[in-house]
Amino acid sequence: MSSTMNPPRDSVSSIGSLVVRFAGDSGDGMQVTGDQFTAASALFGNDLATFPSYPAEIRAPAGTLAGVSAFQVHIADHDILTPGDAPTVLIAMNPAALRANVEDVVTGGSIIVNSDAFDERAVAKAGYVSDPLRDGSLAQFRVYEVPMTTLTVEACKPIGAKPRDAERSKNFFALGLVSWLYHHALEPTIEFVERRYAARPLVVQANTLALRAGWNFGETAELFESSYEIPPTTLEPGTYTxxxxxxxxxxxxxxxxxxxxxxxxxxxxxxxxxxxxxxxxxxxxxxxxxxxxxxxxxxxxxxxxxxxxxxxxxxxxxxxxxxxxxxxxxxxxxxxxxxxxxxxxxxxxxxxxxxxxxxxxxxxxxxxxxxxxxxxxxxxxxxxxxxxxxxxxxxxxxxxxxxxxxxxxxxxxxxxxxxxxxxxxxxLPTIDPAFRREPNHTAPDGTPEFWPYLRDDETLARPWAIPGTPGLEHRIGGIEKQDGSGDVSYDPGNHALMVRLRAERIAGIARTIPPLELDDPGAATGSRARLLVLGWGSTYGAIAAAVRRSRARGLEVARAHLVHLNPFPSNLGEVLAEYDTVLVPETNLGQLVKLVRAAFLVDAIGLNKVEGRPFRVSEVEQAIVDLLAPLTASKEAIA
Amino acid sequence: MTTTDATTATGDTPVALTTRKDWASDQEVRWCPGCGDYSILAAVQLLLPELGVARENTVFVSGIGCAARFPYYMSTYGMHSIHGRAPAIATGLAISRPDLDVWVVSGDGDALSIGGNHLIHALRRNVDITILMFNNQIYGLTKGQYSPTSEHGKVTKSTPFGSLDTPFNPLSVAIGAEASFVARTHDMDRKHMMATLRRAHDHKGAAFVEILQNCNVFNDGAFEAITGKANREQMLVPLEHGEPIRFGPDGSKGVVLGADAQLRIEDVDAAGVDALLVHDEQRSDPSLAFMLSRLARGPFEPTPIGVFRAVERPAYGQLVDEQIAQVRERKGPGDLEALLRSATTWTVG
The missing domain is CATH 3.40.50.970 (Thiamin diphosphate (ThDP)-binding fold, Pyr/PP domains)
Known part of the structure; x- marks a missing residue:
């Protein structure tokens, strides 16, 4: 990207993707920092996915594990489906942020810490027995110690900001540094700062100065061997937001x-x-x-x-x-x-x-x-x-x-x-509310009247006649109603009919639902996979990415994702019947799996996670590999 | 297609003349014979033809309880909903359809027990609805348990040794909840009921009317001491705006605000007419209305009836619409295309 702030670099590496996690106290502005990094990536043309994670408490005690707020973003030069399993770069603003997140960082990954925050008290407060920056426990990572607080306060001196106020801009210092590292222009962030803090010019100045200081630090400190560039993704033509x-x-x-x-x-x-x-x-x-x-x-x-x-x-x-x-x-x-x-x-x-x-x-x-x-x-x-x-x-x-x-x-x-x-x-599809304006029934004496529960033959939907429509005045309620007239009815046969009509009406929605889309490359050529991964809701990204990776390692696996859970698409039973094994990953203890087992007598297997976190791609991938191993083995045995 | 409000307001079209019969549905009324609800239904059905509103623009919403069957007997639009929720449902209806005349029919259990929260919030928001609360101080539909307005010590099926709860005073609750219109009437006086309900209907915003209603099966005669024909003159204290508050034979008794800031009942001869409290339903401070609501400790002492409070405050729905109009003036009408492009966008290819 052309930018007046992009001087030529000594060493630039091009990489395919990057997972960055910003972590700090919940008051440190990590969500804003992550959002801005994301916005800049999007503008550059990268595909991305984000995963903010913050505590339920507005401000949990500073410096504690409970108070750590994080924002993870996955950016890439290709289309991606999840915010990434493990960060390749962690920005930790204090010892608690480091301790809460270090486990997730890939081996060999980079950790940039605000070294000013690693005093004895803060290290102890995070639950460390010894200073992790000194005790060798981070040996498998590349650790960059940057005195972000000091540098931020220093940078803000020209505008006369008090150290305590200036310190608050350290998240923008971090953002500036990471922006340098990954070739993001600063202008969009500066524009954002000017907009967001328009009423507080001093804050605009402090944040801008911190941002530039972070960038310049990356440029001049020679701390980093290289900076990186993630080329734009080839996305389908169109306007994006x-x-x-x-x-x-x-x-x-x-x-x-x-x-x-x-x-x-x-x-x-x-x-x-x-x-x-x-x-x-x-x-x-x-x-x-x-x-x-x-x-x-x-x-x-x-x-x-x-x-x-x-x-x-x-x-x-x-x-x-x-x-x-x-x-x-x-x-x-x-x-x-x-x-x-x-x-x-x-x-x-x-x-x-x-x-x-x-x-x-x-x-x-x-x-x-x-x-x-x-x-x-x-x-x-x-x-x-x-x-x-x-x-x-x-x-x-x-x-x-x-x-x-x-x-x-x-x-x-x-x-x-x-x-x-x-x-x-x-x-976009047009939806017809089809308000009823005229009576829909004739009384025995020939008077036209309105029956609120006289159903449409096709959909079994009842007419929607709204107050203000003359002649269609009617009363409805929670008591069982007579089929057609809608009058209160306790008749046993009528109740049975109404219960069944309500069920039939909802089941009939399936006629307007598109058939379940099956992703099985072999199906067209008659060599269907033997394993189907069936998902619903937010597991889409992890499942699709896991299936993609499994195929890349030569495994045959099919995938389908439900949007309609009730009623199911009408071909779901047929699709399930085509596979020896059906795997249903869910972030619960197995709910869709119960529904499909009950509806189709399919021996579907659940993959369940209840950690308050989405699936990692690797978790779903491992389940696929584990399930396919015996299937493949038996296939080989037969062959 | 543009987004439109689903209104079919008749505007200034004159409303056809109707009679009570036009407002009654074809459903058989199924309250116990002798129930006070019959006289309330009659009063409402007689009143509506006089109000100049069209049947199609009138909606009765109710919760659960004996009173809640009311909408079935009206030939208007109506909804018999779930226990306690009628004020919430009516709030959504009245806000989204300011052209409608929305009534809520409720009982003491429905409005003050399970639905207490919705009642107070509908009142404080001043949603343009008319709430009729039939107070019979008992649960009728579930066959005779004590209610939140039952007197302390009430012996019922669920309190065989007497209830331990302090009852709610419905009007005190309504006034405390910032209600802009608060009134009381009773099922033995159709004329007073119709006059009070007419005032409630004409009020812009939330109107709350407590109707003392006899449950002749589970709590017969609960209000006999004050509403019985022979007792009314002595025991009901009619409130008339701008008039000294007096009652009894020849207005021999009156209400006086003492130097100790307490209301008390005195003989007019002794106190003098000038000493009587002059009723001002439009007083912005609700304290006097609150004190009047507590003049009687129960239906065994002289009890004020009529309009306690009627102050003007914009109806909630009106405020909602005004705000929409203001935002439209500033931003122009909503444009879906522009909405999707309201954050940063970029173009590929």
């Missing part, structure tokens, strides 16, 4: 409402890691979006359902604990047969669990977490940018079938970012 899952999901809801010609109503209650969807939608009021920060989770979904009754697109956003509270209202929505989108950004459970960490723990709750026979369709997003399309699909199902729909995301997708090729807005 860098997007997190929560932002893409919020935009998808806006697009879905727009494509249905409905006004969007969000009833929500703040909860980690879903709150950013509320924040994003609250910013977009000019779309006519009404956002209500309700008194509790129950009111959030209740208000959304009330808005849907009035003809809006009712949406509620939450995470696990909120889902528990909303369950009764979701059951009401099942009974009322009104559109409603319930976004569950899953996090580690049970109870408060791990608020800031990811888990796919709510699939069975979404599937079964209501009393009575209360089927709800489920759509799950696979990647941060896929949250956009998944949200539109959830809206389509909710509106077309007059049903609550679960849209599952998780903490990993919510906060992770990736470049997204912007879709052509003109090609």
């Amino acid at each position: 860098n997007v997190t899952g929560n932002t893409a999901l919020a935009w998808g809801l806006i697009a879905g409402a727009h494509q249905a010609g409905l006004s969007l109503f969000l009833g929500s209650y703040p909860i980690t890691p879903a709150s950013d969807i509320l924040h994003e939608l609250a910013k977009q009021k000019h779309f006519g979006i009404r956002t209500l920060q309700a008194e509790d989770e129950i009111a959030g979904v209740g208000a959304a359902l009330g808005a849907s009754f009035g003809g809006a697109l009712g949406v509620t956003t939450t995470s696990g604990p909120g889902i528990d509270l909303k369950s009764e209202t979701i059951g009401l929505a099942v009974s009322l047969e009104l559109p409603l989108v319930i976004v569950d950004v899953q996090r580690g459970g049970p109870s408060t669990g791990l608020p800031t960490k990811t888990e796919q723990g709510d699939l069975l709750h979404a599937m079964y977490g209501r009393h009575g026979e209360a089927p709800v369709p489920i759509v799950a997003a696979s990647t941060p940018s896929h949250c956009f399309a998944a949200a539109i699909e959830a809206v389509r199902i909710a509106v077309t079938y007059r049903t609550p729909v679960y849209l599952l995301s998780d903490g990993y997708l919510a906060n992770g970012a990736e470049p997204w090729r912007l879709p052509d807005v003109a090609t």
Whole structure:
């Protein structure tokens, strides 16, 4: 990239990919630093994926392991699918950040530490018995000790910043240094600093000076043997933006409402890691979006359902604990047969669990977490940018079938970012709310009347007639209703019919779901793989990358990823039947695996991880290798 | 396609003349014979034709309980929802459809026990809804357990040795929750009910009306001492805006604000008319309304009825729409294409 700040280098190496992790105290600005490094990489044209990780506490005690906040970014000259298994470079702003992250760094990787932070007290506070910079415990890494605090304070002297204030800019020093190391221009970051801290000129100056000082340090200190360049990725032509899952999901809801010609109503209650969807939608009021920060989770979904009754697109956003509270209202929505989108950004459970960490723990709750026979369709997003399309699909199902729909995301997708090729807005699907305007039934005396539960033959959806429509006044409720008229009915035969109709209606959605896409290169030529890896949700990246790597080492493995969890795509049973072994990686103790075993009597095997962290590619790859070894051995024996 | 509000407001179209019959649904009313709910239903069905609103623009939302069956008996739009949640559901409906006339029908258990949180927040936000709380001081639908308004020591199936709870005073709760309209009426006086409900309906914002209602099966005669025909004159204290608060035969008794900042009931002859407290429902400070709500310790002492408080405050839905209009003025209408490009973008190829 051309830049006035890029003097010629003595030694530049070109590398294919890089995984950097910035780690420091939660007050050290690591998320901002990571975001800016990411933005610069995106602008340069690299493919990337990010993984922020921060403590649940806003400011856990400084210098402790509990307070460490980190941001990992994977950038590459080729398309990548995950934020990387292990950092090749770790920037550790203090001993706690080093201790919490050093285990993950690849052998031979680089560790850049703020050596000023390694005094005796801080080293002890992090739980080290001896100074790791002195005791040889880091021998397998290349360690660069940089007195970042001192250099930052020194750099800020010309503007008269007090040392205590100047010190706060040390994250920008680190960013400047890493930017030099990987040939990132500083201008985008300087522009960002000027925008973000516009009201505080001294902070703009301090951060800019620290950033440049970091760059210059890299340039002049001769500490590093080489700097590196990651050539731009060859991405599909188009316009790209860098997007997190929560932002893409919020935009998808806006697009879905727009494509249905409905006004969007969000009833929500703040909860980690879903709150950013509320924040994003609250910013977009000019779309006519009404956002209500309700008194509790129950009111959030209740208000959304009330808005849907009035003809809006009712949406509620939450995470696990909120889902528990909303369950009764979701059951009401099942009974009322009104559109409603319930976004569950899953996090580690049970109870408060791990608020800031990811888990796919709510699939069975979404599937079964209501009393009575209360089927709800489920759509799950696979990647941060896929949250956009998944949200539109959830809206389509909710509106077309007059049903609550679960849209599952998780903490990993919510906060992770990736470049997204912007879709052509003109090609987005149109959704028809088909409001009923006329009576749909004739009373015995010939009077036209409206029957709220007289269903569409094709979809079994009931008519959506909204208040304000003359002649269609009707009452609906949670009590069982007479088929057709919707009057209260306790008739046993009618109840059986209604339970079955509700189930049939949801099952019938499968007719509008595209068949499951199978990735099995051998299938076309009749040499199908014997192992299928089946995933859903945020395991997409790790599975796809693991399958790619397995194939690169000569293994035959097929892959498929579910977006619709209820109902399943109609060909899922056939696909599963084609494989000797089905592996289902999930960040839970085995939820999809139970569903497919129950539905298809397939002896699927789970690969399960519940550490509040996504799968590493290597973990899935190892499982594939382990499963294929006996299969391959038996094949060879037969041959 | 553009995003539109799903409204079909009739605007200034005159509303066709209707009668009570037009507002009754074809469903058989299934409350116990003799239940106070019948007279409330009649009062509402008689009132609605007089309000100048169209049936199609009227919605009744309820939770669970005997009172919650109310929407089924109205020929309007209606939703019989789940226990306690009607104010939350009505909030979403009223905010997204400011053109509608939204009523919430609730009971003492529904509104003050399981749904207490939604009630207080709907009131503080001043959502444009009219909340009718039928207070019979008992759980009827579940067959006779004590409620959050039952008197201390109440012997019921769930409290065979007497309840230990201090009851809620519904009007004190509503006033404490920043309600802009608070009133009380009772099921034995249709005229008073209709007048009070009309005021509640006409109020912009959240209106809360406690209707003392007799449950003749599980708590018969709970309000007889104050609402019984023979007792009313002595025991009900009518509140009239701008008038001295007095009651009893020939207005012989009145309410006086003492120097000790306490309200007390005195003989008008002794205290003098000028000493009586003049009712001001529009007083911005809610303290006097709060004190009036606590004049009686229960339905065995002289009890004020009528409008306690009616102050003007913008309805929540109106504020929401004004904010949207302001943001639109500043940013222009929402544009999906522009939204997707609102962060940094780059082009490949």
